Every structure is written in C-alpha cells, then in structure tokens.
Amino acid sequence: MKEELLSKIRDRRAVIGIVGLGYVGLPLAMEFADAGFHVIGFDVSQRVCREIMAGNSHIQDVPGETVAKHVKAGKFEATTDEKALGRCDAISIAVPTPLSKTRDPDMSYVNAATETVARNSHPGMVIVLESTTYPGTTREVLQPRLEEAGRIVGEDTFLAFSPERVDPGNATWHTKNTPKVVGGVTAACTEVASALYAACIDTVVPVASAEAAELVKLLENTFRAVNIGLVNEMAIVCDKLGVNVWEVIDAAATKPFGFMRFTPGPGIGGHCIPLDPHYLAWKMRTLNYKTRFIDLASEINSEMPEYVVRKVARALNEDQRSVKGSRVLIMGIAYKRDIDDMRESPALDVMRLLEERGAQVDYHDPWVNSFTENGHTKAGVALTREVLERADAVVIVTDHSGVDYQLVADHAGLIVDTRNSTSKLKPSKARIVPLAAIRNTDKA
Ligand SMILES: NC(=O)c1ccc[n+]([C@@H]2O[C@H](COP(=O)([O-])OP(=O)(O)OC[C@H]3O[C@@H](n4cnc5c(N)ncnc54)[C@H](O)[C@@H]3O)[C@@H](O)[C@H]2O)c1
Numbered sequence: 342m343k344e345e346l347l348s349k350i351r352d353r354r355a356v357i358g359i360v361g362l363g364y365v366g367l368p369l370a371m372e373f374a375d376a377g378f379h380v381i382g383f384d385v386s387q388r389v390c391r392e393i394m395a396g397n398s399h400i401q402d403v404p405g406e407t408v409a410k411h412v413k414a415g416k417f418e419a420t421t422d423e424k425a426l427g428r429c430d431a432i433s434i435a436v437p438t439p440l441s442k443t444r445d446p447d448m449s450y451v452n453a454a455t456e457t458v459a460r461n462s463h464p465g466m467v468i469v470l471e472s473t474t475y476p477g478t479t480r481e482v483l484q485p486r487l488e489e490a491g492r493i494v495g496e497d498t499f500l501a502f503s504p505e506r507v508d509p510g511n512a513t514w515h516t517k518n519t520p521k522v523v524g525g526v527t528a529a530c531t532e533v534a535s536a537l538y539a540a541c542i543d544t545v546v547p548v549a550s551a552e553a554a555e556l557v558k559l560l561e562n563t564f565r566a567v568n569i570g571l572v573n574e575m576a577i578v579c580d581k582l583g584v585n586v587w588e589v590i591d592a593a594a595t596k597p598f599g600f601m602r603f604t605p606g607p608g609i610g611g612h613c614i615p616l617d618p619h620y621l622a623w624k625m626r627t628l629n630y631k632t633r634f635i636d637l638a639s640e641i642n643s644e645m646p647e648y649v650v651r652k653v654a655r656a657l658n659e660d661q662r663s664v665k666g667s668r669v670l671i672m673g674i675a676y677k678r679d680i681d682d683m684r685e686s687p688a689l690d691v692m693r694l695l696e697e698r699g700a701q702v703d704y705h706d707p708w709v710n711s712f713t714e715n716g717h718t719k720a721g722v723a724l725t726r727e728v729l730e731r732a733d734a735v736v737i738v739t740d741h742s743g744v745d746y747q748l749v750a751d752h753a754g755l756i757v758d759t760r761n762s763t764s765k766l767k768p769s770k771a772r773i774v775p776l777a778a779i780r781n782t783d784k785a
Contacts, residue, residue: 342465342497343529349430350536353377358429360454362389362419364612364682365471365505366435367400367408368516374411375517376541382419383426383457393419401681402509426461431537434458435471435505439616446475446620448482455483459490464497467533469523471505473558473617475624478502479551480526495527501534502551504558509611510680520544524554562617563635568603569614570638573645576605576777583780587761605776607738607759608645608687610676615642615685646690649776653695653734653757656774660755662733665699670732672749673739674706674721681708688738689714703728707741729753735771737762 349355355378359370362384374380384390392399396409411417418425426432436450451472458468468487470479479502484494492498503523508514521542525531531547539545548554572590579586586605594602609615618635625632654664676686683689688704695702703722711720722728724745729735729752737749740760750756750769757774758764764775 343499343533346430346465346467346499346533347536350533350540353540355430355537356381356428358383358426358432360384360426360432360434360458361436361450361472362386362393363435363437364400364402364509365507366433367393367398367403368507369433369435369471369505370417371403371407371411372516372541374416375407378416378540380411380417381425381429382417383421383423384419385421385453387421390419390421393417402507402515423457423461426458427463430465431467431469432458433469433471433503437612438472438474438620439612440619444619445623448474448478451478451482455486459486459492462487462490462492462498464492466492467499467501467530467537469501469503469534469537471503473504473562473613473620474502474555475620476552476555476559477624478555484526495529499525499527499530499533500551501525501530502554503534503538504554504561506558506561509682510677517541518543520546522546522548522554522557524548524551524557526551556621559617559621562613563621563638565603566609566614566618566642567634567638568601569605569609570641572603573605573608574641577648579777583778585775585779586777587764587775604761605759606645606687607649607691607776609642610684610686610688611682612684615639646687646694649691649736649738649757649759650694650698652774652776653736654698656755656757656772657734660733660772663699664695667700667733668731669695669700669702670722670728670735670753671702671704672706672724672735672737672744673741674704674712675708675739675741678739678741679708679743683709683712686739691736691738703732706739707743724748726752 357373357378357380359366359382362382370380370382396412398405398408434454436454439447441447494500506519521538523535525534535545535547576586593600622632622635657667674688675683692702705724706721734755735753736757737760740762746762747766750766750771753771756771759776763773
C-alpha cells in the first residue's frame with residue numbers, strides 16, 4: 342500500500358484533496374496543481390467554490406490567473422460535495438482553528454473536517470492535518486476517527502501533521518520556498534507525507550512524530566508572541582523613562598549576534614500569533630502546568646490598544662479637548678502592513694475603545710475599503726487634506742507602505758504614531774506623539 346502510494350506521488354497519478362480553501366488551503370492547492378497533480382478542493386462555502394470555479398481568487402497572495410489557468414486546464418476543481426474526496430489519494434486539511442469566547446481551542450472545524458474525511462476515506466490514502474492545533478490532536482482526534490471508519494493507520498492509511506507557515510503579503514517567502522515540517526503518527530506515515538510535500542515544496546523537514554510537528558508551529562508563534570510582548574513592554578519602559586524606544590531597538594540590532602529585532606506596536610493581530618499560543622497553554626493546563634511566558638506575553642500584547650487610546654486621550658487633553666466629541670482618524674485598519682486581512686486586528690480594538698469614550702472615528706486604509714463587524718458595515722475615507730484637517734487626532738495604527746505620511750504630517754494637527762512612520766519626515770505643523778514619549782534624548 343505504501344509503495345503504491347509513493348509511486349502514485351512520484352509519477353503524479355495521485356489525486357490531491359485540499360479541505361478548506363482559505364489563506365492556507367488555496368496556495369497549497371495551487372502548488373500541487375503547479376507540480377502536475379490533479380487537485381480537488383473541498384470547502385463548505387459555496388461562495389468560495391463558486392468564485393474559484395469562475396477562475397477568481399479570494400486570497401490576496403494567489404493570483405486569479407493561476408486559479409483560472411488550473412481550473413480551465415481541468416487540473417483543479419473546487420466543490421462543496423464531500424463525495425469528491427473519495428477520489429483522492431492524499432488529503433490536506435486546512436480549516437480554521439479559532440479560540441472560543443473563553444480562549445479555549447475551538448476544535449469544531451477540525452472535528453467536522455475529520456468526520457468528512459473519515460466518511461470518504463479508503464485504504465491507500467495519506468491524510469495530513471495542516472491546521473494549527475495543540476500537540477496530540479493528530480493522534481488523539483484524527484487517528485481514532487479514521488480507525489472507526491475502518492482504516493489502519495501506518496499500514497493502509499498514512500496520517501501526519503504538517504504546520505503551515507503562510508505569511509500573508511510576504512513577497513519573498515511563500516508556500517513553495519518555505520521549508521515544510523512533517524511529522525507522522527508512525528515512521529511510515531512520516532515517509533509518505535514527506536514524499537507528498539517534497540513533490541511540490543522545495544524543502545521538507547521530517548520530524549519524529551506528529552506531536553513534534555504540532556509543537557514546532559506553536560514554538561514558532563509563541564516565540565513571536567513572547568518577543569513582541571517583550572518589546573511592547575520595552576516601549577512602556579521607554580515611555581516612563583523618556584527614552585526613544587526605536588533608537589534603543591535600532592542600536593541593539595547592530596549587535597551582529599545574539600539579538601533579533603522585534604518592533605513594538607498597538608498590539609498583535611492575524612489568525613496566528615494572538616491565538617496559537619493559547620492552544621499550547623490550554624493543553625498544558627490539562628496537564629496541570631501553567632505556561633507563564635504565554636500568559637504574560639498575551640497580557641501585555643492585549644493591553645497595547647488600551648495603552649494607545651490612553652496616549653490619544655492624553656494628547657487630546659493637552660489640546661484642551663476630550664475624547665468625547667473628538668474626530669479621530671485611524672490610519673491602517675488591517676492587522677499588518679500591506680495586506681487586507683483584518684482578523685484580530687488591534688486597530689479594531691483601538692477604534693472600539695475610542696468610540697466607547699465618545700469619539701467619532703473614521704479610518705483610512707488603502708487595502709480595506711470597508712469592513713463589517715458585529716453586523717455594522719463601516720466604509721473607509723479617502724486620505725485628503727480636508728479629512729486630515731478635520732481630524733482632532735490621527736492615529737497611525739498600521740503602517741502600510743505607499744501612504745503619503747508627509748501629507749498626513751503637513752495637514753493633521755495631532756498624530757499619535759504607534760509605528761514610527763513619521764520619524765524621517767520633513768518638519769511639519771503636526772504635533773507628533775510617539776508610542777513611547779521622548780524626553781531625555783534629542784529628537785532632532
Ligand atoms: N492565515 C495564515 O496566515 C495562517 C498561517 C499559518 C497557519 N494557519 C493555520 O491554518 C489553518 C487555516 O487557516 P486559514 O487562514 O487558511 O483559514 P481561512 O479562514 O482563510 O480558510 C479556511 C477555509 O476552510 C473552510 N472550512 C471551514 N470548515 C470546513 C469544513 N468542515 N470542511 C471544509 N472546509 C471548511 C472555510 O469555508 C474557509 O474557506 C488554521 O489552523 C490557521 O491557524 C494560518
């Protein structure tokens with residue numbers, strides 16, 4: 342069974358199924374199609390499947406032409422019919438893994454996808470979970486369900502975990518050239534899953550178990566969350582000391598070894614960094630262990646929007662204004678630079694906190710024309726001289742490139758700059774309040 346599957350992968354006869362065609366699933370589907378496989382995408386969303394079959398891409402990093410090319414050539418199909426998965430030899434699952442309201446793992450999507458895959462499984466399949474999750478999920482959740490469906494994992498069915506490392510908007514590192522870690526439930530599972538990914542990804546990194554692979558992803562994202570938390574705390578420290586945090590970081594980064602540059606900001610966003618470490622924290626709570634670094638980083642990072650809003654309130658106060666009734670313009674609503682993804686964006690928290698205090702908040706974001714939150718749709722405003730002059734405060738939350746920050750500084754009265762976007766501008770009329778107050782150093 343193993344040899345037959347390896348041979349199908351080698352000569353591209355293997356039919357690939359991708360469950361969940363989002364930020365992770367669609368780019369992966371395109372890599373398999375580019376490598377010469379026939380790919381079936383299964384998604385519960387009719388809208389997503391319709392768009393794809395019409396030759397469009399709903400994911401920023403995947404060009405519509407690539408989708409159209411593969412659909413037209415009959416190499417890629419997207420469907421809501423789960424029976425299509427029965428035609429597959431390999432299935433990668435990339436469905437969401439959010440947190441519940443109590444910040445515990447919400448495994449409902451993984452459970453539903455597992456049921457679907459198990460129902461449509463047959464001997465001679467390799468099945469890989471890509472969704473970020475707690476260590477143990479592949480073995481404890483997927484394996485038993487597949488065995489209930491009659492599969493023998495490690496013998497006629499090969500099961501592994503392989504974390505996705507998609508970085509939306511990253512022009513250098515994408516699905517194909519980012520090394521891919523693969524860990525199987527058995528050694529044979531690792532071997533087959535590694536062969537599968539090696540067919541379309543430049544570098545595959547096999548590890549000894551599914552648990553190791555699950556933990557790799559959590560280490561990577563916890564590392565980022567903790568270091569961002571550290572540097573955010575450093576911004577608060579610098580604020581109290583009146584030292585320029587950006588100067589401190591830039592100077593520390595001249596050390597050629599032993600230091601890695603992270604930058605502070607208004608909080609963390611996206612589908613990964615704010616959420617993934619909680620999967621590990623939750624798992625460890627079930628084993629009576631408290632992951633203190635995760636909890637502390639999360640506490641500091643999630644307090645940053647409130648910190649920013651306090652800065653805005655203090656700055657308006659210095660202008661004899663209250664937050665209530667002030668017009669505030671938020672620059673950048675997406676969670677990070679040069680993408681349109683708003684999931685968990687700290688800008689939404691900044692906006693909500695300002696509105697709760699009675700401010701009238703507009704936003705400008707070249708990547709997000711409008712968004713809907715809690716049933717309310719809000720449209721962005723154009724960046725014009727009038728909009729800037731009308732604002733009592735401008736808050737730079739996400740520093741998209743291509744934005745004319747000189748225009749902002751020339752026409753706004755007050756700017757709270759959480760990203761250091763204004764440090765290199767020509768002198769302007771705006772009063773600029775940085776993330777950390779600068780007193781002891783010479784600003785010029
Ligand atoms: N977005 C990223 O940058 C990123 C990076 C690395 C890892 N991840 C992880 O990858 C996983 C997927 O994230 P994403 O960003 O691609 O999510 P997404 O929301 O962009 O896409 C998920 C897709 O799965 C579909 N879906 C939901 N339930 C389904 C089901 N039962 N069967 C079939 N389809 C279903 C949805 O309709 C949606 O189209 C998550 O675990 C995430 O943590 C995401």
